[in-house]
Structure formats: C-alpha cells, structure tokens
Amino acid sequence: MGKRQRRVSFATDVTEHSEPARDEAPAADVSDAPADGDDDVPSSDDGEVDDDDDADVAAPPAKRRPHHKLEASALALARETAEVFKSNIFKLQTDELLQELAIKPSHVALVEKVLHRLHEVIQAVPDSEALSVSSAESFSDQVSVPWPEPKPTSTNYTFQYKKPESVDLVGSFGLKAGTSMSRSIDLCVTMPSELFQAKDYLNYRALYKRCFYVAWLAHHMAKLANKHHLPVKISYHLIGGDVLNPGLKIESVTTDDAKNLHFAKTKFWVQVMVALPMHMFEGKKLLPDKNCIRIQASSESLPPTPLYNASVVSSTTPTHYLRWIYTTKKQCDGFKDALMLGRTWLAKRGFSGNITKGGFGSFEWSVLMAALLAGGSPDGSKQLLHGFSSYQLFKGTIKYLAEVDLLNDGYLSFTSELGSTSSSRYKAEGFRTPTIFDKHAKLNVLWKMTPDSYLELREYARESLALLNDVVRDRFDALMLQGTSSKPATMQFDMVLAMDPTPVAADIAFGPLEKISYITFDNYLRHRVGAVLRAALGSRVTSMAIESTSPQSWSLSKRKPALGNGHYSICLRLNADEYAKQVTKGPTSADSEDDQSKFRGFWGSKASLRRFKDGVIQHCVVWNGTDKEPVVVQIAKYVLNQHVADGLGEHVALQGWDILKQLPKSTSAPGAGWAALRSSFDELARAVVGLDLPLRVKSVLPASSGLRQTSVLEPVPFAVASPDYWNDAVVQFEYSTRWPDELVALEKTKAALLLKMKAMLEDTGNWRGAMVEDDESIPFVTQTILQMASVKTGYGFALRVVTERDETMYLRAVQHGGASLKHVLQDVYLKFYRQAVAKVKHTRTVGGLVTAFPAFSETCRIIKRWFDAHLLLSHFGDELIELLVLKVFTDPAPFAAPHSAPSAVLQVLQFLATWNWKESPLILDLVRDANERDDGLSERLTVSSYKVIEDNFAKIRASDPSALKTQLFVGSKDDPSGILWSHDVSLPMASRMTALARAALQASSEQAMFTPVLGDYDFVLHLDKSSAPSAPLSGVMPPSAFKNLSNIPQSLPGDFSQPHNLHWLLFDDLERRFGQVVLFSTAKYQVAGGAAVVAGIFVPAYLAKRRFKPTLGFDIKPAGGDEVELNRDGVMAQVKRLGGELVSRIDVKN
C-alpha cells in the first residue's frame, strides 16, 4: 500500500525520492571533510534513507516526464555542489571564472603551431666548436654573451653549443592549466650533458657555459626564424628574475607576408629557458648550507651560497617537475582547476614566481599542492585528498599556508621522485628561511622567497582563509576578482617609506663575501635592510615588503639589463597596538650579559638603562615621535644610518602622510581632549543621576561624535565656537506611567524636569546651563534642550530627555495621520528614532570599535573633513560617514585591515569610488569578539540576520529599481532597515560623492584632494571672511599664527546665546526658506580649512511649469494662462537679500 502510494507521488514530485539532504545546511563549510580515505567525492548516501526509497532511485519508473528529469539532474548537481563546495553560488562563480580564464581554443591552436615551428628552428641551430673565453665572447658582432658578474676570465675549460638533449614545453601551458591572465609560455631547452664536467657546479662554471649556449642559440634563432616564416623579436630575459639565469623572450613581429606565422594577437610570448641536465651534479654538494663559490678570503670557512646553489639546482629540474606535477594532476581531477584558482589568487595579490614579486607563483603553488596530496603533517598524513573538489584543494592549500609556519618552526619535506610512495612530512625546526624541501632534487622550492615575502603571503592566506570560512555572505568577489596588486602601495600598506640609496651606495659594505651569498647588490641591500628593520622594529610591524623595480628583459646586443632607478619602497604593515610606542624595551638587568651587550651594540648611543615604575631596571630606547615623523620612521632612519650606511637615513622619506595635515591642530595638547571630555561627561552623568528630582534619572547616555572620538575638531575646553562644542546626551528617567499622553504636554513636562535639573546643577557651582528650544530636529515638535557646561573642565553637553512614552506617541501619530500624511509622519518618526534611540546605540557601537581599531578615529575625522571640504558633510551626516569608514575596518577585503589613517583614508576613497550602491547593499558586521569562534554566543551577524537585511534591500530596490529615491543602503545589526542614516541622501549628492572619490584617487596632491569644485553649482555665495567664526575660540590653532596663548579662552563666556557662526545661521535660514527648490551646500568646518561659501543647485523637479495653486509654496512667476513657473531670478534676488552683508560675492552659472 505504502509503496504504491509512493510511486504515485513520485510522478508528481520527483524530489521526494532523492536521498535526504545532509544535516548540514547548503552553505555550511565542508571542506574539512573526513580524511579517512582516498575515495572520490563523498558519497551521497546517508544511512538515514530507508530501503524503499533507495530501491526507487535505483529503478525509477519508466514514466518520467523530461521536465522532471531535468529537475532531478539539477537537484543532484545542487546537492553535490552544496556538499563539496562551500556553497552553490561559490561553485557556480568558480565555473564562470574558470571559463573566463580558459585560453581561447583558436589561440591554443595557433600557439601550438608556433611552438612546433620554434622547435624546428631550435633543431636547426648548428653546433659550435669548443671555444675559449675570448673567442666565445666575440663569436658574434650583434650578440653579446649575457655573462653574470663576475665575467669569466682565463679558464681551463671551453664553451660549446651542441644540439639540445631535449626541447620541452613546461610551465602551466605544458600542464594545460594556462590562463589568459599570464601571457608567457615556457619552453625548456635542456643542454646535453656531454658539455659538462662533474665539477662544473663550482664557481659559476656551469652557468658561464649556459650563458654562451643561450647567446649562440639566440644568435642563430634570430637568423633562422625568418627562414621558417616565424618573424620574431628575441631579447634576453631573466628567468624568474634570477640574474644567474638568463633566457630568451620571443615575441611575434607583425609583417605583411601572409606566409609568415603571426601570434601577436594572442598576446602570448614565449620564454625560452635553458636547463642543465638533471642529476648532472651531486645534489649533496649543492645543499643550501654548502659553499660553491670559492674565493680567497681571510676567514677560515666561506659562507654558504644558498641562492647560487638553488639557482644551479633549479636549472636542472624544469622538465622533471613538469613530469611529476603532470602525474599528480592525472590522479586528481580537481588539480588543474585548483591550480588555476591558486594562480589567480596569487596574481590578484601581486605574487608571482619572480624573485622581485615574492617568489611564489603558480609553480610553487602546484608543488605545494602536490606535496600536500602526498602528506604534509608531521606524521605524514595527507592534508589534501585526491578526491577533493577544486574548491577543497584550493581552500586546503590556503589553510596550510595560513596555519603552518614554514619559516621558523619547521619546514615541509617531500619527494618529487616519480612513483615514490613515501609521504611528505612537516618537520620541526625551520631554517629561518621559508622552506619546502624536495629530497629527490635536493632543492628548496621556496628559494626565491625571502622571510618578508613569506610572512606577507601568510598574512594574505590568513585573510583569505577567514573569507573562505565566512558562511554568512558570498566572498568570491573579494577572494578572486578584486585585486590589490594594481593599487598604489600607500593604499595597500600602512606605511610606505621611499628609500634612495644611490647617493650613499659607496658606503654600503658589499664585499666578496656578501657577493657570493647574495649574488647582487640589490638582493643584498634588500636582505640587509629587511633584517635590520625587522630587528629594530620588532613587534611594531607585522609584515614588511621591500620593493624595487629592475628591468627583466634587455636587447641581445647588451650583456646586462639596464640598471633600475635605484629606488626602493619599504612597505610596512603596522601592529596598531604597538607601532606608536615611545619606548623600545630590551633585556632587563637580570638577563644575561650577552643579551645586554647585544642590545647596547645594536642601538649604540641611543640605548639607555631605565628603572620603570614596577621596579624593573631595563635597557631601552626612548623616541619622541611627531606627526611629521612617527616613531617607526625615526627608528628606521636611525638604524639604517647605524647599520647599513651612514647617511642612508636622510634618503628615506615617508609617503602619503601629508594627508594628516588636513586635520586642524587643536589648541590644547593633541589627543588629550577625548579622554578629558569623556571624564567630564561621566562626571555630569553622575551628578544628574544623583539629583533629587520628582522622578529619578536612570541614566545619561552619550550620543555625540565627540563622545565617540569621531568629531573633526578635537574637544577643547571653553572652545564654545566649535561646531562640536555641545555634545548631545540623552537623559532617561525611571519608568513612570505618569507621563502625559499627548506629545506637546509631554515635551513641556520634559522641559519642566530639565528646568529643575538646571537649577539644581547650577547650585553646585560646577555647572552653568541654558535652556534652548529646538523646533527643527524633529519636525513639528518643539523640544527643549538643556545646555550644560562645566565651569572647571570647560566641556559642554546638550541634554535631552527621552521617555518610554515618546515612541508610542510618534507611532500613534503615524497611525492616525492617514494616507496623505503618512510620508511626512514616517519621516518625523525616523528623525525621532535617530535622535532618541539610534544615536545612543550608534555611539555605543562606534565607541567600542574606536578602541578595537586605533586608526579608525583619525581616519574618520579625515574622511569627514574630506566630505566637508566638498560641501557634502551636511548632506550625509556624521553617523552615515562613520559607517562608511567602518566598512574598510570591519570588512577590509580584498585589502588587509588598515592600521594607519593614511592608508585607511585611501581605502575608504577607493571603496566610495567603486561601490555600486544601486546593486549592492552595504551590510556591516560591527561586532568585534575577542575570540572569533562560533560558540553560539557570538554577537556577529548570522546567515539569517544577513538575509533579513538583504531582503530589506531587495524590497527597497523592487519599489525603486533605478535608485532614484534611496541611493545608499547601509545595514547593520543596529539598523536592519539599512536606511536609517541614509534615506535622505539625494541622488545628486550620492553620485557626487562617488565622482569626487574617483577624482580624489587620481589627485596629484593631498591639497588637490581637499579643494572643492564649485563650478557645478547653479550659484555660489562667497561669504565675507570677516564674519567667519574665530579659530582660537573654536579650539583650532590658526595655521599661520604662532601659538598665541592670550587668544585662547580660559573660561566660559557669560552668555551662551552669543552666536559664533553667522555663516551657518545664514545657511540654515536659506534652507528653511528655499530648501524645497534649492539644494544648498556649505562647509561646516571653516576653521579647519573649509571654503567660506554657500552653494546651491536648483532641484530639477521644480523647474517645470505647473498650474497655479496658492499652496505651491515656492517663489513663482506667471508663465502664460493659469500656469506658473519657478522664479529663478526672484529666488536669487531674495537669497542675496537674506545674505546681506554676510555675502561678499555671488557667482551664477550661466
């Protein structure tokens, strides 16, 4: 019976009979799948399924409509991807990306043709005779032999070209894993072993022989290529940036002859590398700790030559590794795709196999992946399984990079021997250089990496792992599509120092011993500077990259590439908690004498011995960082002078920190204002709570930008003219049922309580207050505010009362307002909610994040200042801008989280310039847990709350698809609606912000970034500077003046009602009278450098003719019949009248 019924239902809904879903949600992370075997994609049966169902699936009824078949296959796919990939959307996006990355089949065919022809050309190159050095050097007029330093002199061996042992296609193209992102195709020409002797690994001999081989090859290929109808341009090219390994770069040259084979349109070029025969030299002798360049030196033992050794060994292995990786690829279906993903991931972060670009590219990635497929953990158990999907392989590799230390703690040892079954193991005790060691080839695969580049890679891997573990939202974009490598270094790194060592190059000790260890001066300098800075900066920095540019290709007629410009960029990621510390601490007096003398030796005269409060006597160095020269820069300059070359410090310049000058200097001690303001507020709160009022005060809550450290101007005592002087706070009383049940009377009751509060506080003698009426913050409601300033500390607060009855009142008004007023009343409610509830919440949230992100406060203030410089601040509001800035701190991907204001500012601008508000909601997770484990107690956004916010956005866009009404959507846990702070940002202002951010990123100087563009406004009122607010009274140091203490107020003014900013009052008045038809903009912080203007744009919607009505409410003129239109000239005349003597000039756009 049951079975029959089931069959019937099968026909109607096929989905019922597939196996049940796994317990895991589709989005759940399953990459850490059981490591219990090599079986393929985790099988889908689940134990839970009863036998009947299985039988049905095995023998499906014949009558199945094709539609259902389709559904069933889609379902199977959906289930598979949900389990094997992170989520469906990730899998689908990966597929699309891979499709996009695939090389066009037509290009592949053409390139293959080219390769065949190149092969013919190479085979046609004639052998040479055995030549001596001098004759080898001058075998051709056009071609120079690319000898490395030092040139070979008299030798007792000869140079010769003989037919190569083999010519192979290697690299990713050879693996058929090439992507359209990289344009080079690697061709490996292996020299025959009879050209070598066993001792040739010593003293560059093998390399010299290869140089001649390359030159001969180039000379003859250039001649022969045309004959084979392959017009090409050949130049020398450093393979992987290694100066010891010159190869050839072959590019297509377009000619008119149709017989010729052209491949310029594919944009590919061929890199010919000349390899040494495998196992030609004894691997043991070329281990990284051996010396293979013998020079005469005073010391007994010569230092090891790891770079030279690795260069020689790696030259013997390209074809071997190709074979090994190919075998692995054959065994693992996902390998190729994972390789392509890894390659894209690396490229997006600026990594490649080139020494100058981190030394970790797709080759290193594929070796690591293959090694992990054969083990990877200390006991040799497998980190990756052959049945893994490309996503799982990719994530597993990222995880390994992120979590396993290959630098100090240990290294990975594997064997690339074909057919070997021995597993790769992680071995303890590292070599202080990143190491993945191949026992078979005796090569450290990571030889091109430096400790710095390894740490940077690891940092990226950690960030990406966090993204991969994010189950809440889709992170594909940040992982794979957005890159940071094309962005300026000042945006990517917290601090960038430009170094130009050329003037002091002669003083940098680069002797023969350094030469054999580091091969080139450039390499030596980068290692030396890196080591010195790392020792000096210690925990102040988390990672460091030293970048320089040097040409990689050069003409065949030259021996060496041209020198680079000699400029270096030292790019630092700072540890936000540590980097500004004024003291570098060393060993204590209890530590060993050795440590102590080492510390003294390193720091020289700067080192001192100090006794700290806790009684410890410790060696330390004290710095006095300034805005212009932060501590980190001082340290860098000092140690570079001390340990690299005297005078080098003077050629080090901090990049991009001029932007900090945009923040006005406060008249009080910098940075001290925030804490003082806060403690003054706490004092007021205590005083208010302690008052004996008819109803007890429950709490006083902060709600101002000053109290969350984000106001443009720092709090300065008695600076009553500052726009941020009065700090909002909300007073909550204990619960009472006696609040009037009517809004006006409720406000009056609040006023009565505030009046009492004022009188009682003033009686203490510590506070002075004033009652102010505010009829604007919440439309149609006159609120009373109590302004209270401390007589002692000089800080001011504006108290409002919020009761539990308020919200009921406003909601009731919305309910009773009817359809015609709904819009207006909702706005009223929103404004009330912002002021009474949301600001308090926002202040609490942001106040917490300010301590979590030390650079946030400064960044936020600069960004606000930027908005204000472009007259946008009043349109966006403090809270919205703070949320926009928080984006780059809480969700920095693809960048690393910024730890300094200059880089964070650029990242914010980058975000503003590129974010598509129309299509994407900005959803912020503003919770910072100390331990970010999901133990169920985390306050972070969950999948469902994220979905709720997303749905809110979808709803808004459904009713407003072209985003004319609501542009910015910024949702968070505090505000799932997403429009609380942004609903009144109009379209022109939002698009202006985007456009200005774009322009700012292109701007030539910091000054240009902050210069307002006034040409776009319909009219601009230039305000009379003499009536501008006074800088000292606003707590701002005038830029040109010396510190004149007599101007700085030391006490509260007698009367708070004295207006300080007439310009702002004019702006406010114009808004009230003409705000409907003109969009006015002005700068709030004139004292901080904002322009003294009020600019206006006529709202286009009001420019059309309409029928006369007495209720139109704006200045009109007759326009024929009973139609009227906006009287623009009339508005202008009235604006001018209202401006009166405050306006010095009016510019009107024609």
Next chain:
Amino acid sequence: MKGFDQVEVTLDNTRHYMWYKRHDGSDQRALFVVNLPAAASLADVKKFFERVAIGATIQEYTPSVLSDYPQEVWVNMSRLTSDLDLSVDSPKYRLPKNSAIVTFVDKSACQLAVSGLKKVGEVEWPSAGAMAHYYASKYQAKYRDAEELAVEVSEALAEFGSAERQSMQNLQKPLVDDDGFTMVVGSHRKTKRGLLGKQKLAQTVESTKAAAKLKKKEKEDFYRFQLRQRKKEEMNDLLRKYKEDQERVKTLKEKKRFRPY
C-alpha cells in the same frame, strides 16, 4: 487665476509676483496674499500698503509659520497623538508656505487696499536686506529665559491637566465595543486612543505566545508523512536556492563580473 489677482513688485531690480484675494469669513476685512518675499515682516507689509494705498491701515498680519520652516505642510502633532481638546489651531499653521493673511482695521480700509493693488502697476518692495543682527537675534531667540519658560510650561501643563480631567469624566461612562465587551478603564490610563493602542499591542503579544505554546507541544517527526514532508521540503528548498544562485551568477556574468583582469 482661480479668483486671485496678481500684483508685481520689484525686488532689487528683479520682478517678484504676488497673488491676493479677499479672505473668506473675515467680514471683508482681510486679504489672503500668496508668495510674499522671504522674511516679509509686519513693518515691510505696512510700508508696502502705505505705498499702494494710503489709508489702508493694517490691524493684523498673520504670516504662515511654514515660510520660515523647512517643511511643506504643517502637521499638528498634538491632535494626532491625543483626542483631548487642547489648543485652538491658529490660522498661521494652516497657511501655505510664503503666504499670509493681512487684516485691515475695517472693511473700507480693505477695499482701499484692493483698489490700490489693482491700480498700481509695479511697486518697489520696501524692506532692505537682512543684516547680521537679524541672524544673531534669531539665534538668541532660541535661548529661553528660565523663569519665562517655567511660567509657560506650568500654564501649558495646567491646561493639559484640565483637558485631561474633562476627558476622564467622559470616559468613566462604560464603553461597549463591537464585540459586546465592556471596556474597563484603569485609573492611570487617560484617553481613549491611548487605551486602544495599548490593548492592540497586548493582543498581538498574547497571540504569538499562544502560537508558540501550541508549536511546542506538536511533535514534528512522529508520523512517517511528517518525515517525508520535511525531506521533500528540504529538497525543494535546496533546488530553489540552487536556481536562485544560478540566476544570480547569470546576471553577474552579464555584467562581465568574472573578468579577473
């Protein structure tokens, strides 16, 4: 135009237009004027009518509150939050932005003004531009003297108190709602609207609680059909999500979002 007459004035060499008509229900003594220049004060209007028609003496000038307020219509929040009979709506709140009612001393003065307005072609608007002290005094007006404010507050609260008592007396009579239930009025609840609002909220809370309770008792994996139903739903859900994702990727693809370079 709709019973309005037009009058043209000059304002710093630009033309400004106003419309006027007799104000209804003012025994022919008042004019309703639309589109007055910004910040037109009583003195300005007086001077203006002196120029237009000598003898048209103004008794009262009621400009719209909205002229100096950043909203297009005025909403009486007191009325929307309570049904107490409190303040009488002053006409200044009902007037549209930039309009005013000018009341003359008598009918003839008004007549004089109208004929003067009709005759005159173009007049210079009398006021000069705003001065800095205009803004200063406007700003200072927001600061209230504590004693004055205290008096105002206590007056307003007294008025509210008496209105509330009046309303309470009316409410003490038993109220019977649509379903025949008698509403009980607690002594601390004061008005009808407040009462209804509160009740509604309570009902929704109660009903959700009841629903939650019911759900708790229900066993969801007891019958076979329940299990199957759940599986089916899960499958369908998975499929639906997959299709949604496919759709999303398709739109992303159309936007060329997958170009990594």
